[in-house]
Amino acid sequence: MDSSKQVLKFIVFWWLVFTFQRVLFSIHHADLVLSSGWGEFLGVFFQSFRLDLAMIGFIALATLPFWLLYHLSKGKMRKIVWQVMKWEQIIILLLISMIHVGEINAYGEWMHKLSVRVFNHLINPDEVFRTATGANYFFFFLYVFLEMLFGIKVLKKMFRFEPSHSVSPIRNSISVLGMTVVLGGLSFLSARGGWQPIPIGINSAMFSVNPVLNDVSVNSTYFFLHSLRLYGKVELDHYLEEVTLEESNEFTTEVLSYTADHTAVFLAEKRPNIIVVVLESWAADAISYSGLHDGTTPHFDKMISEGVYCSEFYAAAGTSEIGNAAIFGGYPALPQVSLTMHPEKSRKLKSLNQTLKPYGYYSSYLFGGDLKYGNIGGYFLDHQFDKVMDEKDFDPGLERGVLNVYDEDLYKKFLQEINQTKEPFLQIAFSGSTHSPYDIPEKWKHFWKGDEAGIMNSIRYADHALYEFVENCRKEEWFEHTLFVFVADHGRTTPTNQNATAASYFRVPLLFWGPLITEEFRGFDMDKIATQSDFVATLLYQMEIPSDDYPWSRDIMSPDFYPFAVYSSSLGYGCKDEDGDMFWFMNAERFTANTFSEEQINEKMDKTRKYLKVLWEEFKAL
Incomplete structure (x- = not known):
C-alpha cells in the first residue's frame, strides 16, 4: 500500500x-x-x-x-x-x-x-x-x-x-x-x-x-x-504539612474578615457600564508614577491623579491565565496549579460577568492574540461570557507582531464592539504589545536602551495607545455613565528589579477611573496591600451588589482590611505585608527573596502556609 x-x-x-x-x-x-x-x-x-x-x-x-x-x-x-x-x-x-x-x-x-x-x-x-x-x-x-x-x-x-x-x-x-x-x-x-x-x-x-x-x-x-x-506536577500536601487545617482556618478567617459596611464609596452610579483593560505584563515599577523611571507612562500617570489607585496591589502569580482567573473570579493562586486548566473545578466558581448578568449586563472579552494559551478562552466561555473574541476575529490584513495585533488596533476593534453593545455592559480587553517579544510599531522601539529596552519601550507605546483609546471613548454618549478599570494580569522584571520572586515583581497597577469617580476620591490612593482576587469584592461593594460568591475576595476600601498578599508560581510561594516580603522556593527549600528579620520570618512563613493550606484543601474538594 x-x-x-x-x-x-x-x-x-x-x-x-x-x-x-x-x-x-x-x-x-x-x-x-x-x-x-x-x-x-x-x-x-x-x-x-x-x-x-x-x-x-x-x-x-x-x-x-x-x-x-x-x-x-x-x-x-x-x-x-x-x-x-x-x-x-x-x-x-x-x-x-x-x-x-x-x-x-x-x-x-x-x-x-x-x-x-x-x-x-x-x-x-x-x-x-x-x-x-x-x-x-x-x-x-x-x-x-x-x-x-x-x-x-x-x-x-x-x-x-x-x-x-x-x-x-x-x-x-x-x-x-x-x-x-x-x-x-x-x-x-x-x-x-x-x-x-x-x-x-x-x-x-x-x-x-x-x-x-x-x-x-x-x-x-x-x-x-x-x-x-x-x-503529576502538584505535590502541595507535602509542602504544607507543617501546619494543621484547624489553625490554618483560624488565621485565614482573620485575613478574609472585614467590615462589610462603610462609607468609602467612590462610584457615583450603582449600575455603570464597566470597561476593564487587562494590561499585559505592566509591572508597577515600570510606570513612571512609581518614581523609578521618568516618562514611561505620562498618560497613565495623569489618569492615576484623576482616579482611585491601589499602589500596593499584587498579582496572584506570574502568568496570564492565573491572573485573569484571579481578577474576574476572585480566586487566589496556588503553587503549581492553574485554575483555568481545570475546567471541572473552575466551573464551580463564579466570575464577575455571571454576578452582573441578573442586573442586565452584557459581557464580552477581546484579545488580539491566541486565547488557547492557558485555556483563557475556555475559561471565559465556561463562565458564559456573551462573546469571547481573539485574533481570529480581527482583519487578517492588519499589521501585527508575532503574538498579537498591535494595541492600537486592539483598541479600535474594542471601541467598535462597545459601540455595538446595549447598555449596561461589562466589556473587557486584554492588551498584548507588552508581552515578549514586544509587538510594537518600529518607531516606538528607540526610547529606552539596554537589556530591558523591550518591556520599557513597549509600555511607553502601550501608554500612548491606551490614551488614544480613552480619548476616543470620551466622544461617545455612553462615556458619562462608564467606569474604567485598568489592571495588569501579572508583573515582570524591570531595570530596577531582576528578581522574579521579589514583591516588586508581583506588584502591578489597579486603577478605577472615569467620569463616575466622585470628586472627593479623585487622586485617592487606597494604599493597602491587596491582591488581584480582591478586585471583584471591591467593585461589587461600590455597586451595592453582594459578593458572597467570592469568599476569597475582600473589599479593599473597607477600613479594617487586612494588609496581606500571597502570590505563587510553579516553583513556590511568597507573601507581602507591612513588615516586608519573602518568597520560598519549594523544591530547593530556600528563600529566593526575603526582607523580613530573623525574628519575623518563621511567623510570616507560617501565615503564608496557613493561607495556602485552606485554599489547597478547598481546591482539592471542588
Missing part, C-alpha cells in the same frame, strides 16, 4: 472513532447537548477537528516504530509485526473507549469531562461499587462494546496485510527510513497543533457558551492525558 494512503487512512480511522464517540455521548445526553439547538450542536464536529488531529499525532508517534519495522521486514516476520501493530491499535482503542465511556457515565453527575480525579474514587473500590447503579454497569459495558465493535470493524475494513514487495533491500531501507523521519516530524507537528509559538490546548476545541458542547468538542483522551500531566 502506498505510504501516503496509509497515513490518510490512519487519520480517517481515528477521526471516525472520535466522531462515533461524540455521537454516542450526544445520544446518551441528548437533553444537555441539544439545549442550545441543532445549529450549535453541529458545530461540535467542526470545532473538534484540530484537537482530534493532535491526539492522532500522539497515537501516530506511538505507532511509528512498528510501522518502520513492518516496512523493513519481510515474509513471516512482516506478518508478525503486522499483527503486533494491529493489536497495538486495538489496545489503544480499548483504553480510549474506556476513558470515553467512563466520561459518559460520570457526566450526568459531575457535569465535566473525565479527569484523573477518577483515581480518587478507584483507589476505594468499595465506594465505586456502592455508588454505581445497575444502569451505570449496563451502559459502561454496552458502550465499550459498541465503540470497540465500531473501531475493529472499521480497522479491518481499512487496513489489510500486504506481503513485502520485491524491492532492493538497500533502496527499500533508505526509502523507509526517510519516510519515517518525515512522518515522525509531521506527527510531532500534528501533536503540538502546528508551527505556532504556543502549542495547541483544550481551548482550541471550545467555541460555545454552553459548557456541555465544549465538553463534547474537546477530545476526551487528550483532556484525560492533559489532566494526568497536570496532576
Whole structure:
C-alpha cells in the first residue's frame, strides 16, 4: 500500500472513532447537548477537528516504530509485526473507549469531562461499587462494546496485510527510513497543533457558551492525558504539612474578615457600564508614577491623579491565565496549579460577568492574540461570557507582531464592539504589545536602551495607545455613565528589579477611573496591600451588589482590611505585608527573596502556609 494512503487512512480511522464517540455521548445526553439547538450542536464536529488531529499525532508517534519495522521486514516476520501493530491499535482503542465511556457515565453527575480525579474514587473500590447503579454497569459495558465493535470493524475494513514487495533491500531501507523521519516530524507537528509559538490546548476545541458542547468538542483522551500531566506536577500536601487545617482556618478567617459596611464609596452610579483593560505584563515599577523611571507612562500617570489607585496591589502569580482567573473570579493562586486548566473545578466558581448578568449586563472579552494559551478562552466561555473574541476575529490584513495585533488596533476593534453593545455592559480587553517579544510599531522601539529596552519601550507605546483609546471613548454618549478599570494580569522584571520572586515583581497597577469617580476620591490612593482576587469584592461593594460568591475576595476600601498578599508560581510561594516580603522556593527549600528579620520570618512563613493550606484543601474538594 502506498505510504501516503496509509497515513490518510490512519487519520480517517481515528477521526471516525472520535466522531462515533461524540455521537454516542450526544445520544446518551441528548437533553444537555441539544439545549442550545441543532445549529450549535453541529458545530461540535467542526470545532473538534484540530484537537482530534493532535491526539492522532500522539497515537501516530506511538505507532511509528512498528510501522518502520513492518516496512523493513519481510515474509513471516512482516506478518508478525503486522499483527503486533494491529493489536497495538486495538489496545489503544480499548483504553480510549474506556476513558470515553467512563466520561459518559460520570457526566450526568459531575457535569465535566473525565479527569484523573477518577483515581480518587478507584483507589476505594468499595465506594465505586456502592455508588454505581445497575444502569451505570449496563451502559459502561454496552458502550465499550459498541465503540470497540465500531473501531475493529472499521480497522479491518481499512487496513489489510500486504506481503513485502520485491524491492532492493538497500533502496527499500533508505526509502523507509526517510519516510519515517518525515512522518515522525509531521506527527510531532500534528501533536503540538502546528508551527505556532504556543502549542495547541483544550481551548482550541471550545467555541460555545454552553459548557456541555465544549465538553463534547474537546477530545476526551487528550483532556484525560492533559489532566494526568497536570496532576503529576502538584505535590502541595507535602509542602504544607507543617501546619494543621484547624489553625490554618483560624488565621485565614482573620485575613478574609472585614467590615462589610462603610462609607468609602467612590462610584457615583450603582449600575455603570464597566470597561476593564487587562494590561499585559505592566509591572508597577515600570510606570513612571512609581518614581523609578521618568516618562514611561505620562498618560497613565495623569489618569492615576484623576482616579482611585491601589499602589500596593499584587498579582496572584506570574502568568496570564492565573491572573485573569484571579481578577474576574476572585480566586487566589496556588503553587503549581492553574485554575483555568481545570475546567471541572473552575466551573464551580463564579466570575464577575455571571454576578452582573441578573442586573442586565452584557459581557464580552477581546484579545488580539491566541486565547488557547492557558485555556483563557475556555475559561471565559465556561463562565458564559456573551462573546469571547481573539485574533481570529480581527482583519487578517492588519499589521501585527508575532503574538498579537498591535494595541492600537486592539483598541479600535474594542471601541467598535462597545459601540455595538446595549447598555449596561461589562466589556473587557486584554492588551498584548507588552508581552515578549514586544509587538510594537518600529518607531516606538528607540526610547529606552539596554537589556530591558523591550518591556520599557513597549509600555511607553502601550501608554500612548491606551490614551488614544480613552480619548476616543470620551466622544461617545455612553462615556458619562462608564467606569474604567485598568489592571495588569501579572508583573515582570524591570531595570530596577531582576528578581522574579521579589514583591516588586508581583506588584502591578489597579486603577478605577472615569467620569463616575466622585470628586472627593479623585487622586485617592487606597494604599493597602491587596491582591488581584480582591478586585471583584471591591467593585461589587461600590455597586451595592453582594459578593458572597467570592469568599476569597475582600473589599479593599473597607477600613479594617487586612494588609496581606500571597502570590505563587510553579516553583513556590511568597507573601507581602507591612513588615516586608519573602518568597520560598519549594523544591530547593530556600528563600529566593526575603526582607523580613530573623525574628519575623518563621511567623510570616507560617501565615503564608496557613493561607495556602485552606485554599489547597478547598481546591482539592471542588
